[in-house]
Amino acid sequence: MTANFQAALQKSIETTRRNLGALEEFPESFKHGEWKAIEKERAAGHWVDGFWTGLLWLAYAHSGDALLRSGAEHWTNKLAHLKTSAGTHDLGFIFYLSHVIAGRLTGDATWYDNGLEAAFTLIQRFNPRGEYLQAWDDDGIRKWAGRTNIDLMMNLALLYWASDITGDRRPADIATRHARTSRVALVRGDGSTAHVADFNPQSGLLIRREQYQGYSHDSCWSRGQAWALYGFATCYRYTAIPAFLTTAQALADYTIGHLPADLVPFWDYNSPHIPDTYRDSSAAAVTVCGLVELAAVDGENASRWLGLAERMLISLCEHFLIMDAAGPSSILRNGARSVPANLMEHGLIYGDYYFLEALTAFTRPDIYQRAFAPESAHLAPGE
Numbered sequence: 001m002t003a004n005f006q007a008a009l010q011k012s013i014e015t016t017r018r019n020l021g022a023l024e025e026f027p028e029s030f031k032h033g034e035w036k037a038i039e040k041e042r043a044a045g046h047w048v049d050g051f052w053t054g055l056l057w058l059a060y061a062h063s064g065d066a067l068l069r070s071g072a073e074h075w076t077n078k079l080a081h082l083k084t085s086a087g088t089h090d091l092g093f094i095f096y097l098s099h100v101i102a103g104r105l106t107g108d109a110t111w112y113d114n115g116l117e118a119a120f121t122l123i124q125r126f127n128p129r130g131e132y133l134q135a136w137d138d139d140g141i142r143k144w145a146g147r148t149n150i151d152l153m154m155n156l157a158l159l160y161w162a163s164d165i166t167g168d169r170r171p172a173d174i175a176t177r178h179a180r181t182s183r184v185a186l187v188r189g190d191g192s193t194a195h196v197a198d199f200n201p202q203s204g205l206l207i208r209r210e211q212y213q214g215y216s217h218d219s220c221w222s223r224g225q226a227w228a229l230y231g232f233a234t235c236y237r238y239t240a241i242p243a244f245l246t247t248a249q250a251l252a253d254y255t256i257g258h259l260p261a262d263l264v265p266f267w268d269y270n271s272p273h274i275p276d277t278y279r280d281s282s283a284a285a286v287t288v289c290g291l292v293e294l295a296a297v298d299g300e301n302a303s304r305w306l307g308l309a310e311r312m313l314i315s316l317c318e319h320f321l322i323m324d325a326a327g328p329s330s331i332l333r334n335g336a337r338s339v340p341a342n343l344m345e346h347g348l349i350y351g352d353y354y355f356l357e358a359l360t361a362f363t364r365p366d367i368y369q370r371a372f373a374p375e376s377a378h379l380a381p382g383e
């Protein structure tokens with residue numbers, strides 16, 4: 001088993017090295033032999049950029065390769081200007097996987113300055129009436145002030161980290177309030193998730209739940225479910241609030257009940273076209289990392305979560321890992337960016353990133369701890 005993981009790790013580092021030599025823009029999706037960048041018209045177009053820096057930093061930590069380190073520094077510095085960009089809810093993804101892990105892996109705390117500024121920029125998106133971080137901005141056509149989404153749960157680690165580092169409780173407090181709202185507004189009673197919650201931004205009342213990247217408003221988009229699982233487990237790790245743990249457990253149980261035999265999710269757990277529809281290898285990779293995070297905080301059930309995570313990772317290695325690329329390539333095949341938008345059957349930079357994070361957890365717990373363990377556990381008292 002571990003031998004598989006070692007081979008996959010070497011392959012991932014080689015592929016990252018080749019991509020570093022070839023890429024001129026931050027990559028998002030890989031198809032027909034080339035990487036495509038995401039559109040950058042809106043600030044939110046940058047949401048994927050931290051996955052490339054995260055890959056470079058982890059590949060460097062495994063290999064010690066000076067070229068990977070200077071690549072990681074170069075691409076991380078290219079993100080610094082976004083620290084004051086209040087127009088995106090994804091500063092957590094962007095800065096946690098660039099500046100924060102740069103500081104943790106190199107021991108050079110000057111990397112943290114931009115991450116801290118980004119965290120204090122992100123909390124400007126908090127709506128105190130609805131108690132949520134706003135996902136998108138009005139675009140001249142539609143009004144978005146009332147929308148939050150499940151993906152946002154993954155941006156909270158940056159806020160908890162910022163409070164840990166500074167002792168200023170505001171970011172952590174907002175993260176916890178947002179997570180409480182998301183639990184009520186986006187997690188259903190059966191442990192599945194909706195993608196988007198639509199509030200009246202003035203009264204703060206929930207109007208409806210919606211699905212933009214899943215099959216229908218009542219269905220469960222598999223990557224959204226994975227963001228939720230990982231996000232709630234992280235919230236519990238930082239706060240010890242029991243409801244966050246029980247929510248993460250319920251999300252994991254729903255996931256287990258809806259995985260296909262090879263454990264790599266279809267793009268929506270409730271698509272009526274299963275099995276004749278698309279997989280999302282990125283949902284599998286994020287789920288593995290979410291299970292590892294859950295295992296770290298749920299000692300009683302840790303072997304159950306880790307056992308599943310390991311089997312999912314083995315399946316990714318055996319069936320979804322690209323072994324034969326000679327030029328630039330994604331690491332995994334068969335991601336699904338958005339099936340409703342007709343974007344699927346490609347490699348995805350976030351699938352690749354979480355695959356390497358998962359391999360790191362199983363092969364090098366020392367690197368994993370250094371990159372991801374909070375500076376101090378349990379910032380806030382539990383309830």
Ligand code: GLY
Binds near residue numbers: 047151223224337
């Ligand atoms: N925006 C996050 C995702 O597509 O998964």
